[in-house]
Amino acid sequence: MKTHRENIREIITLVNTIEGLYDLGAKWRGVKANTLYLLYAIADEKIHTQKSLQKDWLFPRTTLNTIIKECQANGYISLKPITGAKRELQISLTPAGLDFANQILEPIHVAEEKAIEMTLNECSDQFIKDLQIFTANLKSSFDHSEIH
DSSP states (O other): OOOHHHHHHHHHHHHHHHHHHHHHHHHHHTSOHHHHHHHHHHTTOSOOBHHHHHHHHOOOHHHHHHHHHHHHHTTSEEEEEOTTOTTOEEEEEOHHHHHHHHHHHHHHHHHHHHHHHHHHHHSOTHHHHHHHHHHHHHHHHHHTSSOO
């Protein structure tokens, strides 16, 4: 039986491998990894702000500022004021940005779909629920620790 430390180390190794695969995917598609992550985050066409992206995706503020400025300069995103919110802007893909995001993300989504289909054929979707529980518990533990 593995110790908690061994299990955690294995999870961290797997998470880093997954992140590395997305970084490679970005490189293969000719974009920076952080650009890929931003496009991924906002391509769902829901309302996003810099604050929500920092909270939900844990983007560092300065990194996010840089990526947003680059994408805006390239005509991929627009920033619009939100009624009733001071200094908070909605971050949206422009039509050109949506085309660009689809071009970048489509092969990644195909690979994801294939991987999740193979995974769910081997085990139930319980593993996703388990990962969500672990992630929430880890976030809570970090929030209530002396880490920050």
